[in-house]
Amino acid sequence: MSILVFTILVAVGSFSAGLLGALTGLGGGIIIVPMLTLLFGVDLRYAIGASLVSVIATSSGAAAAYVKEGFTNVRVGMLLEIATTVGALSGAYLAGRIGTGVIAVIFGLVLLYSAYRSTKPLAEHVSMENADPLAIRLRLNSTYPTPNGLQPYAVQAVPAGFGLMFVAGILSGLLGIGSGALKVLAMDQMMHLPFKVSTTTSNFMIGVTAAASAGIYLARGYIDPPLALPVMLGVLAGALTGARVLAHANTKVLRRIFAVVVVVLALEMLYKGVRGGL
Amino acid sequence: MATANGNRRQRWSDHDVDQLLGNLLRIGVIVATIVAASGGMLYLAQHGTEPTGHRVFHGEPSELRHVGSIARAAFSIHAAAIVQLGLVLLIATPVARVAMSLVAFILQRDRVYIVVTSMVLALLIYSLTGGVAG
Numbered sequence: 001m002s003i004l005v006f007t008i009l010v011a012v013g014s015f016s017a018g019l020l021g022a023l024t025g026l027g028g029g030i031i032i033v034p035m036l037t038l039l040f041g042v043d044l045r046y047a048i049g050a051s052l053v054s055v056i057a058t059s060s061g062a063a064a065a066y067v068k069e070g071f072t073n074v075r076v077g078m079l080l081e082i083a084t085t086v087g088a089l090s091g092a093y094l095a096g097r098i099g100t101g102v103i104a105v106i107f108g109l110v111l112l113y114s115a116y117r118s119t120k121p122l123a124e125h126v127s128m129e130n131a132d133p134l135a136i137r138l139r140l141n142s143t144y145p146t147p148n149g150l151q152p153y154a155v156q157a158v159p160a161g162f163g164l165m166f167v168a169g170i171l172s173g174l175l176g177i178g179s180g181a182l183k184v185l186a187m188d189q190m191m192h193l194p195f196k197v198s199t200t201t202s203n204f205m206i207g208v209t210a211a212a213s214a215g216i217y218l219a220r221g222y223i224d225p226p227l228a229l230p231v232m233l234g235v236l237a238g239a240l241t242g243a244r245v246l247a248h249a250n251t252k253v254l255r256r257i258f259a260v261v262v263v264v265l266a267l268e269m270l271y272k273g274v275r276g277g278l
Numbered sequence: 279m280a281t282a283n284g285n286r287r288q289r290w291s292d293h294d295v296d297q298l299l300g301n302l303l304r305i306g307v308i309v310a311t312i313v314a315a316s317g318g319m320l321y322l323a324q325h326g327t328e329p330t331g332h333r334v335f336h337g338e339p340s341e342l343r344h345v346g347s348i349a350r351a352a353f354s355i356h357a358a359a360i361v362q363l364g365l366v367l368l369i370a371t372p373v374a375r376v377a378m379s380l381v382a383f384i385l386q387r388d389r390v391y392i393v394v395t396s397m398v399l400a401l402l403i404y405s406l407t408g409g410v411a412g
């Protein structure tokens with residue numbers, strides 16, 4: 001295959017991943033690495049490097065719109081970024097120490113978890129009272145816009161959320177993904193942030209987390225420009241297109257399709273990880 | 279009930295900061311994309327017909343691994359280095375965002391978040407300057 005044909009195919013595949021990721025709200029990053037390794041035969045390390053770059057692009061591109069709407073809680077984001085960046089640096093460090101087979105197995109398990117997560121709707125737990133004393137001291141409690149005006153909310157379980165964010169950071173640095181599913185778990189379910197606040201704050205944080213590990217991947221020579229470019233442009237264009245057509249899409253069916261795709265990729269990653277050959 | 283920013287409004291409100299951060303992120307992504315894409319077109323024009331080599335990992339040459347050497351190679355119109363420079367600008371965008379947040383917290387005289395944001399920024403700079411590479 002010539003470089004030109006390869007570039008076009010990778011760009012088209014990445015566009016589809018970005019589109020599906022945006023339409024289902026699960027993020028395209030998680031299927032980029034399996035797509036590149038399983039479909040295009042790219043080495044796992046190059047695939048993770050390219051995926052990280054695309055995660056930064058979509059996160060920053062989407063955050064540009066989100067931040068202005070007033071949902072993002074910059075204080076919560078910044079505080080948790082300490083946990084995710086330390087995690088990301090540890091994950092990126094580990095990625096250079098453990099074999100690609102182990103990374104592929106961990107990747108497969110994370111994919112399975114994400115597929116499971118995507119089929120289970122979560123309940124919202126917003127409350128105005130009983131904030132974690134730490135949340136009051138750190139002034140994390142805030143308001144978000146609703147149709148009935150600004151709604152205040154109280155933040156819970158700051159240490160537990162911080163701990164889970166560290167794990168999310170490790171996975172991000174190790175696998176080159178945004179770890180959106182874990183971040184949502186920490187922020188919606190543990191810290192009781194409203195959905196819109198946690199989604200936008202998580203997105204805001206993903207770019208910073210990915211940038212922390214991207215520096216290490218760059219220095220190690222894992223970021224290959226001719227591969228990372230079509231992946232980054234494809235995912236970004238797909239994500240922006242997805243955000244535009246979101247209102248007209250039947251997301252329930254799409255989420256099911258996406259979940260099936262993710263499970264198939266997960267099983268193949270597990271198989272290849274155990275058997276070797278990535 | 280006091281909101282997070284209600285009682286400390288000084289020269290900059292949280293809202294102003296949000297607007298500025300949004301614009302910064304957008305500009306960063308656009309500039310990075312333009313630089314990387316122009317390098318990519320040049321690269322394809324020069325190497326488009328060659329076979330691909332991503333199956334085997336050999337790591338990037340050292341001139342494409344460090345910010346300084348990437349910039350030097352890019353300015354001498356080395357196609358892959360121009361792409362890499364665009365990608366470095368992209369990686370730098372969230373870092374600039376954190377730096378901007380730090381300035382905002384300083385202007386708001388928010389001591390706790392000046393410390394928090396400085397820590398995040400220090401970790402990012404540590405990573406980008408190759409602190410834990412290897």
